[in-house]
Every structure is written in structure tokens, then in C-alpha cells.
Amino acid sequence: MTLLKLFLSFFKIGLFTFGGGYGMIPLIQQEALAQGWLDAETLYRYIGISESTPGPIAVNMATFVGASRAGLAGSLCATVGVVLPSFVIILLIAAVMKSFRENRFVKAALLGIKPVVAGMIAATGLCIALRCTIVNLGALKGMSVDFRQLGIAAALGLFALVWTKTLKRPFSPILTILVSAALGALIYGV
């Protein structure tokens, strides 16, 4: 039952992910939290690891969530689920629908999807930022600001600014994660 549910959930996520790996984060966050698979903190930990290990983020996340729910079988079901919609759709396009991209309705639907996905990803980023800087978010009592997280955010922002402005190099995801991990170990360690 768990395995079937994992497969179906990730099939749905794979089918509705537009705009690359980041596009799946809003979907997976909702699915994982709604089904009670993981808490927000574990989810962000998984995203962090998925960003700093090779391979498509969607596959990394599916394998991770699947493994945490039901071991090797779970990770297989989730990964096959997230890959299958892409695989079938691309086969259909490559084999029979070569004019897919010229299709008027496909173009029109994509034009409508783009702003929606952009809004979803930005809002998800904002929610993650709020959740990690405000403790007990949403609770009337006991809501407080985590100043150490704010400090890490400020230091990370400063580092990114200096890195891109003076070295003229892109601030890659893996560098972002390494710097923030070092900051976390330092600031929470003392």
C-alpha cells in the first residue's frame, strides 16, 4: 500500500513538474507534508543534499523520500514513478508527434503555465525562508525569531555579493550549500 502510494504520488509529481527540478519542490513539499511523510526540517535537509549531490534534483528527492518511507523498494517505486511520465511523453513526441512544439494549443497552454510555476517556486522559497527564520511559525504563542539563522542569511548574502561582484563568477548551488553549512557549524557551534 505504501509502495503503491509512493509510486502514484511521485507519478503525479513527475507529470506536473514544469520548469526543471525547482518546479517540483512546491509539489513535493505539499505532497510530503500533506501525507505526513516528513516534517519541514527533514524535507529541507533532503533538498539541501539533493542540491549538493550529482544528478537531477527530482530523482534525488524521489529516491530520498522513497527510501525514508520504505527502504530500497520505496526508493525504487518513487524513482520509477517520477521518471515514467517524462519517459512516456518524450517517447510519444520522438516517435509520433514531431510537430509537438509547433502545436498551437501546446504553445498556448505553456504560456499560461509559465507565470503560475514562477509564482509557485518563488512563494515556496519565501515559505522556506520564513520557516527557517521564525520558530513555531503560525502558532499564536511561542512564535520567535531565530537570530542565528538571520545572521547566517546575512553572511551568506554578503558572501554571494562579494563573490559575484569581485570575482565575477557565478554563485553555484554547491558553493551556496558549502558556505552555509560552514556558517551553520560555526554560528550554532559557539
Added chain:
Amino acid sequence: MRRRIVELFATFFRIGLFTFGGGYAMISLIEDEVGRRRGWIGADELTEVFAIAESTPGPIAINCATYVGYRQAGLAGGVAATLGVVLPSFIIIYVISLCLERFMALTVVANAFRGIQVAVAFLVLRAGVRLIKRLPRRAVNVVACALSAAAVMAVNLFDWRFSTVWLIVCGALLGLALYGGGDRA
């Protein structure tokens, strides 16, 4: 034929193993491996492949692998290339998941992951802002983007029972209604 299939698997395995940071980072490596080095696909068709991968659902790397594999060696090629690009991630993440709990017991690791949360927020927010910047400046886009962002915030922060999949369905329907006529698209 069998050699071509093994080659497809090996090439995409390497692509899966050496790309960090998701699908977009893969594009340059795919260009290099599949286009320049092996000449499997010409530059023009490769651009088309990336455009198709972007306009179909699912991870971009998977879409590219399936397409290139199929064009090179049919269904078996598609399976080999897709399997190749997925396998490194799968193995690495599975191994990490086995020892993550023990690893998290170390205070310094737990602290580092608290810092990583900030990085995750930064990266996701940056990806969203980049997509918003690339949108054509039209009133409809601003409204659609703001509404979907508001809905996601409500789902996330106030535990709204509403599947975000519907937002994408609504976006597609809106696009069809606005641009499906063909005149203004």
C-alpha cells in the same frame, strides 16, 4: 546496435554522475558529450531537444536522455539512456539515506544542516525570481503569478487543503483561453 546501446548507457551515466545543481547544469554537459564529442545529434536538433525538454513535464535531464536515446537506438536506446542518467543519483542518494541518521547525530553536522536550510531558501527563491524576470511583462502574467504565489503561501503557512497541481491545470486552461485562438499568441 548493442554497442550503441551500451555507449548510450555509459554516456548518460557519466552525465548523471558529473552534473550538480539540476537539469540546467546538465545542458552544457549534454551538448559536449552528445553533440561535439560523439556527433550523435547536430547543434540545431540539440536546441530543439532542449526546447522540447523544457516544454514537457518532468526533469529536463530525463527528457533529454529519453529523446536522444530513442533517436539513436529506438526504445532500447531510450531505456538505456534514461536508466544511465538516473542510476548515479539513485545509488548515491540511497547510500546517503542509509547513513544519514547516524551522521545527523553529530552536533557539528546537525548545525551545518541548520545553515543549509538558509541555502535551500536562497536557492529556491533565486530560481523563482529568475523565472519571474524572464516572463513577458503583461498584466495577465503579473496576476497569474501573484495568485499562484498567494495560493502556495496559503497552503504552506495556513494548512489549506488544496492541491497545488490544480494551479498548473488552471494556468494551462488560462493559456488556452487567452492564446488558444491563434491570433495573439
